[in-house]
Amino acid sequence: MKVDIDKANQEAVSRILKAKPTIVDISTAGEVVPGMKKNLILHAGPPLTWDRMCGPMRGAVIGGLIYEGLAKNQKEAEELAASGDIEFSPWHHHDGVGPMAGVATYSMPVWILENKTFGNKAYCTLNEGLGKVLRYGAFSDEVIAKLKWMETELAPILKKAIEKHGEIDMKNLISQALQMGDEGHNRNRAGTSLLIRELAPYLVRLDEDREKIAKVLEFMHSNDHFFLNLTMPAAKCTVEPAANIEGSSIIYTMARNGTDFGIRISGLGDRWFTAPATMVDGLYLPGFTAKDAAPDIGDSVITETSGIGGFAMAAAPAIVKFVGGSPKDAVNFTKQMYEITVAENDTYQIPFLDFRGTPTGIDLLKIMETGILPRINTGIAHKDPGVGMVGAGLVKPPMKCFEDALEAFADKYGD
Amino acid sequence: MNVKPINELFEKELVVINMGLESFADNLRDVDVKVLQMNWKPPAGGNKKIASLLARLGR
Numbered sequence: 063m064k065v066d067i068d069k070a071n072q073e074a075v076s077r078i079l080k081a082k083p084t085i086v087d088i089s090t091a092g093e094v095v096p097g098m099k100k101n102l103i104l105h106a107g108p109p110l111t112w113d114r115m116c117g118p119m120r121g122a123v124i125g126g127l128i129y130e131g132l133a134k135n136q137k138e139a140e141e142l143a144a145s146g147d148i149e150f151s152p153w154h155h156h157d158g159v160g161p162m163a164g165v166a167t168y169s170m171p172v173w174i175l176e177n178k179t180f181g182n183k184a185y186c187t188l189n190e191g192l193g194k195v196l197r198y199g200a201f202s203d204e205v206i207a208k209l210k211w212m213e214t215e216l217a218p219i220l221k222k223a224i225e226k227h228g229e230i231d232m233k234n235l236i237s238q239a240l241q242m243g244d245e246g247h248n249r250n251r252a253g254t255s256l257l258i259r260e261l262a263p264y265l266v267r268l269d270e271d272r273e274k275i276a277k278v279l280e281f282m283h284s285n286d287h288f289f290l291n292l293t294m295p296a297a298k299c300t301v302e303p304a305a306n307i308e309g310s311s312i313i314y315t316m317a318r319n320g321t322d323f324g325i326r327i328s329g330l331g332d333r334w335f336t337a338p339a340t341m342v343d344g345l346y347l348p349g350f351t352a353k354d355a356a357p358d359i360g361d362s363v364i365t366e367t368s369g370i371g372g373f374a375m376a377a378a379p380a381i382v383k384f385v386g387g388s389p390k391d392a393v394n395f396t397k398q399m400y401e402i403t404v405a406e407n408d409t410y411q412i413p414f415l416d417f418r419g420t421p422t423g424i425d426l427l428k429i430m431e432t433g434i435l436p437r438i439n440t441g442i443a444h445k446d447p448g449v450g451m452v453g454a455g456l457v458k459p460p461m462k463c464f465e466d467a468l469e470a471f472a473d474k475y476g477d
Numbered sequence: 478m479n480v481k482p483i484n485e486l487f488e489k490e491l492v493v494i495n496m497g498l499e500s501f502a503d504n505l506r507d508v509d510v511k512v513l514q515m516n517w518k519p520p521a522g523g524n525k526k527i528a529s530l531l532a533r534l535g536r
Contacts, residue, residue, distance in 0.1 A: 427531065
């Protein structure tokens with residue numbers, strides 16, 4: 063053996079545990095996201111070209127181009143997307159993450175989070191709510207109008223409130239939310255409420271139209287997932303310092319684009335290992351069935367990668383009403399994840415498990431030794447562009463990408 | 478062959494730990510024997526290729 067894998071993994075997970083994800087500001091993607099430009103569209107998951115995009119990803123790209131004024135309608139947007147004039151790049155290559163399709167364009171507002179321990183930043187758009195929304199592939203006039211309101215009113219008002227409040231400690235908010243029945247991926251009711259509690263006093267003191275402030279508060283209040291677009295960049299800036307540690311088999315990225323599921327391993331640098339995205343086993347909104355579903359999609363699995371989300375489901379038994387299964391299943395999912403992780407979180411704790419820390423630091427080698435795959439909970443998008451959300455459920459990633467990563471890891475570090 | 482220890486064993490109450498196929502444990506449960514099914518699988522689920530890759534990494 064060429065390296066001490068266990069020692070490298072301890073270094074990787076110690077960096078994850080030391081992280082201090084913090085909300086520092088709101089800006090636009092064009093202003094702050096590294097490498098952002100007007101003809102670039104960021105998306106969830108591993109790299110992807112227009113010709114291989116699934117329905118909801120195409121729908122979100124169409125909506126993004128209309129939102130930016132680069133296309134007037136679906137036909138124009140599809141032609142432009144296929145023309146080669148538009149570039150596509152994974153959020154993960156630009157220090158960010160995007161839920162579901164994860165599409166972000168130049169003018170969209172983004173949260174800016176900073177890991178105060180290591181100084182690295184992470185970005186994410188603001189959450190639009192559920193149903194007919196861009197991240198699920200919808201692009202109707204009402205979707206675009208809401209995005210414009212988010213750009214021109216929601217984000218500027220929240221930015222001013224954060225300036226008055228000062229930076230917000232996300233590690234603290236997430237740990238509180240886990241004590242209140244959230245797991246940070248598909249249950250964010252407590253986290254959203256905590257954020258409103260933080261910001262409300264500063265919002266009402268702003269020199270802004272009262273009706274506009276009320277609309278901001280109403281929007282956050284009506285959207286339990288508002289906090290998701292903060293747990294995601296919090297998780298991203300938490301795990302990023304664990305990348306590129308020689309000899310470490312810790313997984314620092316899991317992500318899906320609706321076509322492929324991809325992972326990256328600390329000791330193997332920036333290389334993606336991908337396999338076809340799998341289908342989600344879930345509960346459907348009225349009028350939809352499994353036949354309507356697109357394959358697994360989104361960067362939100364960064365939450366599981368950091369030790370919350372599906373890995374913390376024992377903290378969130380009520381989530382089963384949204385993603386399926388029973389409360390006992392939720393507990394068992396978390397317990398099983400201890401088999402494939404190298405540490406227990408020293409901040410994120412689960413009351414029902416006697417305040418045991420969440421399973422943290424996913425080890426590729428443990429996955430391959432046990433055959434236990436990471437447990438992920440997720441939303442389900444309609445397979446066609448323009449429709450939106452159809453349900454939520456549980457999904458297992460494809461084993462093939464882990465097998466390929468193991469082979470590469472053994473080639474680099476094995477005897 | 479001295480079979481005495483085996484006979485003595487079966488004269489006491491049996492408590493069995495079963496590894497592997499759970500149907501073995503089920504058969505014993507059917508005749509009211511206490512059985513603990515161990516949560517165990519062969520490394521890499523018995524996949525020889527994966528096991529050999531893990532062995533190269535000292536696992």
